[in-house]
Amino acid sequence: MVNLEFNPERPIYLQIIDEIKKRIVRGDLKPGEKLPSQRELAAIMSVNPNTVQRAYRELEDTKIAETLRGQGTFVSSTISIKELQKDLAERALGEFLTEMSELGLSHSEIKELLEKALEKGVE
Amino acid sequence: MLLTATDVTKTYFGKPALRGFSYELDRGKIIGLLGPNGSGKSTLLKAIAGLIPVDSGKILVDGQKVGVRTKNQVAYLPEIDPFYQSHRVIDVLNFYKSCFKDFDTQRAEALLEELALERNQVIRSFSKGMRVRLKLVLTLSRRAPLLLLDEPLSGIDPLSRDTIIKAIAREFDPANQSIILSTHEVFESEGLFDEVVLLEKGQIKWQGHMESLRESSSLKRLLEEVYL
DSSP, X not given: OOOOOOOTTSOHHHHHHHHHHHHHHHTSSOTTOBOOOHHHHHHHHTXXXXXXXXXXHHHHHTTSEEEETTTEEEEOTTOOHHHXXXXXXXXXXXXXXXXXXXXXXXXXXXXXXXXXXHHHOXX | OOEEEEEEEEEETTEEEEEEEEEEEOSSXXXXXXXXXXXXXXXXXXXXXXXXXXXXXXEEETXXXXXXXXXXXXXXXXXXXXXXXXXXXXXXXXHHHHHOTTBOHHHHHHHHHHTTOOTTOBGGGOOHHHHHHHHHHHHHTBOOSEEEEESTTTTOOHHHXXXXXXXXXXXXXXXXOEEEEEOSOHHHHGGGOSEXXXXXXXXXXEEEEHHHHHHTTOHHHHHHHHHO
């Protein structure tokens, strides 16, 4: 994992979780694959090891990762990538909609813009 | 409590540096000590390290009043350079080994590599960034529960800064340690901190948890208020 530019408006542990989820959805991390140790990831991302620990704990609680005693933390082998993809998509959509309504656009205007953009094709 | 400061006051030649400073810190945290020049950051760290006496108030490290005995509990990284120009890195390590019983030579050798330094390099040839990296090797090679790092990130090249931040993140031992790091470079190091303490005129102006600040979207505003 490379350096992340952190968004100062969102807790870092959540951003670490998002990043790991994204990597799983993209196939960079496979079910059953070992995650970096907490210490390693803290160093790679230049963040507090407590923050990484919190992210890993949350990944375990949501069954995305599992820790095997003395062996490390692994991407859960039973994980549903489809579901993860849906989660991430919904979050991105939520952010998009918030931003659009902050710009004062109505639902039909947003829909229209979106359709036009989709016709043009995603970059 | 690893550190308890109660109503600490320190005056230099009639100029107050600390004015009724009180603070408590347990193990397991990295604290960012922020504040403008002259706000008392260095004075505070020196007082905790037992390098300067305070005028009034009390500082306890692991329940003991700051003094000769608490020096085993505290590893202090000074802002100034304590090195002889003609010394090689290995001479510095040997000197520290003779000063501190808890100095771990094996660990020091590993840290040299992690911080991209070599045993036979001479201090005279060192850049500011290399000097700070060496100071960090010395500080981290003691397994002290309380690490005080005075401005380890200021005025150095970006590569050294990055190396130092990563080394702190990797070597920090939350089960046994806490770190207080004073800094101006908060935008680059803020990911390291559990909490920040903002000093102004020798008092705590503000303190808080970084992740909660991010949650409430007030971190950016706070940092901008302090630093812009």
